[in-house]
Amino acid sequence: MASARARRQDAAGTVDDLLATAERLFAEQGVENVALTAIVAESGQKNRSALHYHFGSRAGVLEAVLDRRLAPINARRHALLAAADAEGGVLAIVRADIAALGQTVVEEPWGPDYLSILAQVTFHPQLLGERQVRGENLSGLRLARARIEAAAAAGRLPARLIARRMEWMRDSVVFAMARWVRDTPPAQRTAAGMATLVEDLATYGAAGLLAAPPDQPPVDKKTIGRGPQT
Structure with a gap:
């Protein structure tokens, strides 16, 4: 034994x-x-x-590296989304979604390395080959997406457009954070600095998600002031 x-x-x-x-x-x-x-x-x-x-294989190693870090980030994302319920609205949901990654980058010693790898996989998804990270480690991302989609749909935005914009937003967030880490000396990667970046990205992301298409009247943000409380 x-x-x-x-x-x-x-x-x-x-x-x-x-x-x-x-x-x-x-x-x-x-x-x-x-x-x-x-x-x-x-x-x-x-x-x-x-x-x-x-x-x-290398793809198998990469999958394991990602899963190893996605689990705690996923737990953090769920906690932040739960706290965002009190505020409501698309901005609060987007902020919580982004902050889960941003806080990890500055609080965990492995955060910057994970972000570098995430940026590589985001730009080159073929690095994983046929491999996929564990679905349970993406439950926070799915929850955030569902809440954003439901709130944005209340503003009469097509589901296909929302999904496309969310993909653009996630790419922008990953690359913007990776650039911030690259350009910021380790001693200056503070929680306050990351919080500022998260707020800027959340404001940018929420505005982009809710922007009306050219052939549609502006979205009435009063109709989507609060996200679904699920």
């Missing part, structure tokens, strides 16, 4: 070491430029087949 538990602990430690090393190298060098053998060597693992055994 004790021996089996020790083996499980050793295996878990190996996986953690491999993923931590992969995360750092993916962020520093770019996902496409990191050989699996380099991850094994940098992690100090003697078993050169360990990475292939646990993950199968």
